[in-house]
Amino acid sequence: MTFVQLIDCKTDRLDELNRLMDTWVEQTKGKRTATHNLVAKDRSDATHVIEIVEFPSYEDAMRNSNLPETDRVFQEMVALCDDMPTFTDLEVVRDERLNKDVCGRLFTDALAGDLGLLDGLLTRDYHDHDPANAPDVIGVEAFRREAGMWRDGFDFRFTVEDQIAEADRVCTRWTWEGTHKGEFLGLAPTGKRVSMTGTTTHRLHEGMICEGWWQYDRLGLMGQLGALEM
Template sequence: MTFIQVIDCRTHQADELDRLMDDWVRATQGKRTATHSVVARDRSDPAHVVEIVEFPSYEEAMRNSHLPETDRIFQRLTAACDEGPTFTDLEVSRDEQLNTGVVRTFVEEVINGRNLDAADGLCTDGYTHHDPALTSYDLGLARAKEENAQAFEAFEPMVAVEDLVAEGDKVCARLSYTGRHSGAYQGLEPTGKEISTTGHATFRFEDGKIAESWWNWDDLGALRQIGAVGI
């Protein structure tokens, strides 16, 4: 279970805390068990600084705390604080990255469910679609739906989300898909052959909706599988 430690302190040396964090990251390279760290300052009280550190589990957090490098940096952190820091230990009971949920819904409803109109509620009005396999690398939502409808009909794709990584306003997806070349597409007559390939997509969000996306599929691999190009 994910474990989070919150270190709460008061200091007039906030820049020194930033430097200490840099030192700790360098000193624990290859040893630390922490996966994510955030240092934040209180907007209404600049002397109030909070550090939030995430670990895969409580046990991993304890391993990290026993590193000599961690203890050394902690002693310097304490010295930089106006008063002793306080700690809050949290077991995460729910961890939901909201944008990744939208991406999963997009894949399941729009692509696998063949409900292209569902994209209207998942994407912004100014959505831009980037895909080198389509007629333009910068398509609006309406045109992207039209061209993808042709691809869906020709190849019957079923997409699986293998991995999702979220950072800031972007979500990156590692994808795989299986399908069958059952219809004509861009001059290619249907072969009836099965297709299995992979791809990546990156989504940029605005106000909880997809504002832009970039798609890259192994199109060469797919063309080889249907015999459209040589090895």
Template sequence: MTFVQVIDCKTSKVDELNRLMDDWVRATEGKRTATHSIVGRDRADSTHVVEIVEFPSYEEAVKNSKLPETDRIFQEMVAVCDQAPTFTDLEVLRDEQLNKIVVRAFFEEVANKRNFDAQSALCTADYREHSSSMPDDMGLEESMAANRELHTALEPVVTIESLMEEGDLVSARFSFKGRHVGTFWGHEPTGREFSGTGQAIFRCQGGRIAESWWNLDDLGMLRQLGAGPT
């Protein structure tokens, strides 16, 4: 289970504390077991600094604390603090990556359930979509119309292979299978089955998707439909 350590510091030497953190990152390269670190400063008290460090487990956190580099930097950190830092050890009970939830819902509702109207609830009003297969960017209404045309003509079923979240961005790697049952990009239905892979990046804002960038193997799909160059 994921383990999180919260370190509370009181210091007037925030720049020095930041330098020590940079030194620790460099010194423990290839050795540390910490996977994520966030440092924040209290808006109400500029001397109150909190670091949140994430580990795969408590056991991995113990390994990290036993590194000589970790001990050295900690001793230097104590020296720049106004008082001894305090530690809170947390076993993570829930880890909700909220931007992933809205992206997963987009694939499930719009792509697989053909609930095209759901896109208006999942995306912001000023949503912008960029695609390697489209010369111009699309707004929300244009994207909804394009999705309706594509999914009606090709009936794809999408499988999410992986989702990775960083900040307000979510990267999705996916595969899809379908059948050409309607007119698509001027090509009459062939009844042929097709499959392919794709990748998309979503920028989220306020719990909704504000922007997306899509890359799909359109040429490979058209070849399978007998509509592209061989």
């Protein structure tokens, strides 16, 4: 279970505290078990600073605490603070990555299911970057037509393999599998079962997808369909 530690302190030496954290990151390279470190200051009191450190588990946090570098940096941190920092240990009971969910639904629910759901997932001026399309597809209706071309040509489904989210971006690694049931790019239906893998990076704004960048093996797909045979 993910474990989070909150370190609460008062200091007017935030720049020195940040440099101290840089030193700890460098000295614990290859040994630390922390996966995410965040330092924030109170908007109403610039001397009130909270550090948030995330670990895969409580046991990992304890191993991190036992590193000599961690103990040394902690003693230096205390010297920078007005009072002894306080610690709050938290077991994470819910961790919902909302942007990941939106992008996952685009693949599994909308593109492979109900294209009407695109209205609740994409902004009206959605900008789609696909190396197979020139110019780019702009707008949710244009993207719906592009998706419809694939739906006319194949019965297909997406499997979301991995997702990585940071700030307003989500990168999804997916597998696509389909049966060639209708005309696609001038190819008559073959009935062949085909598949491909790809990655898509999406940018979100206010909970909706506003931009997307696609990378996938369309050439390999055309080969599976027999379009590249001599």
